[in-house]
Amino acid sequence: GRLAERVTVNVGALPDRVDWAVEVARAARAKAESTSGPLSLGAYLVVTAHPDARVARQLARGPLAAYAHFSGMAGAPVAQLHAQDRAVVEAVAADYVHTGHSTQHPRESAGLGRELPRHLQHLDDAFVERFGVVGTPAHCVSHLLELADLGLDRVLLVEGRDPSAPREQQRA
16 A cells, blocks of 8 residues: 555455455555656456356355455455455365365366365355355445445456356346
8 A cells, every 4th residue: 555556455345344454555655745647446256146046155155265265364464354254264274275275166176076165165145245245236236335335446256157057147
């Protein structure tokens, strides 16, 4: 925030955490008394809108796991997370399987007859909906507007993906 024209955060879609990150960037900018113009604030967000919220959650799980993993890595700022969310991101980070990362759907990464990667088992439906912008289109619009009101100028949208369900992917 002190020197950059743009700051993009990766803290999930939790409004209180986005607000915290925005304030950290703004405070750094103000402290530096920068004369380089306004600071543009953005966020990486997993966004999956689908008429069926259950399908949206399933599509979002793989990419969301990668971003939750980053939030739980050693040195990541977890103090701003509520205890239950902190437990999830730390468990995901501890059990994260890098093979297949988030570019493939979890079932595809696991292969036939294998269990889902252990890190995905930590992502319950409530966490997926809190940490991502996930659900029906109306819900996603409302959530994005709430985040925009916190000062975000832009969103780097990460889509939920499931190559094994192309129709649902297209619908989303």
